[in-house]
Amino acid sequence: MTPPTRLQNFRQRGGDLVAAQFVLIVLVALGGRKRKSVGVVQKVAGLTLMALGGAVVAGGGRGLGRNLSPLPEPLDTAQLVTTGLYAHVRHPIYSGLLALGLGWGILRGSWGALGWTAALAALFHFKSAREEKALLVRFPDYAAYCKRTKRFVPGVI
Template sequence: MARGGAFVVGQVLLLFLIGLSGARSGRRGSVLGLALMLAGGALGLRGGRNLTPLPEPLPGGHLVTGGAYSVVRHPIYAALLLAAVGWGVYRGSGVALGWTAALGVLFHFKADHEEAALLGRFPEYAAYRARVRRFIPGLY
C-alpha cells in the first residue's frame, strides 16, 4: 500500500456507499441531480489516457496540462465528486451526500500524495499547480 493503495481502497468503498445509500433512498427524479451526473460523466471522459487509480505517476507517463487539466488539476476526482453529488441530489439522499463529503476529504489527501509525487518527477508541475485549481475552477 506504499504507492497509495489505501486511498484506492477507501475510494472504492466510499463510491459503493454513495451508490448504495442513494439506491436505498426510494426517491427519484431531480433534473438538477441528473444534470450534475451528466456533467461529471462528461468531465470524466475528458480526463485523458494517462490514468492510474494509484496516486503515483505512471512509469513513462508525461505531465498533462491541456484539455480538462487546464481547468482543474484533478478532473477525474472532480468528475467523480460532481457525479456523486448529482446522484445524492437525484435520489434525494442526504446519506449519499454525506458519503460524498467524505469522498471529497479522501480526494483532498489523495491529491496531496499525488501532487508530491508529481512535483518530484516533473519540475514544471509547480508552475502548473500555481495557476490551475485542484477540483473547482477558480475556487479550490
C-alpha cells in the same frame, strides 16, 4: 532483504487510498438506493450534475490516456498533462466523481449518498495532496502549473 510483494508495492504506491476510494464510491451508490420523493427541479439538478460528472470523468480519463492510473504515484512512463480539462483543473476525474455523487444524492433525495460524497471529497483532498507531492518531484514544471490551475473546481478550489 527480500523484494516487496505485489501487495506491499501496491500499498507503498497508495493502494490503500485507492481501496478506500472504491469503498466510498460503492457507499455513495448504495446510499442513494432508497429514493425519497423529489420534485422536478431536484431531478433535473441531480441528472444535470450526473451528466456533467460523467462527461468530466470520461474527458479526464481520455486526456490522461496512457498516463491514467488509479494510484497517486505516477507511472514510470508518465508525462505531465496540462491540456484539455487539465488546463482548467488539476484533478478533473476526482471532480467528475464528486459531481456524480452529488448529483446522485440530489436525484435520490439521499442524505446518506450526500454524506458519503462528502467523505469521498475529503479522501480526494488527501489523495490529491499525495499525488501532487510525487508529481512535484517528477516534473519540475508542476509547481508553476499548480499556481495557475485550481485543484478541483476552476477558479474556486
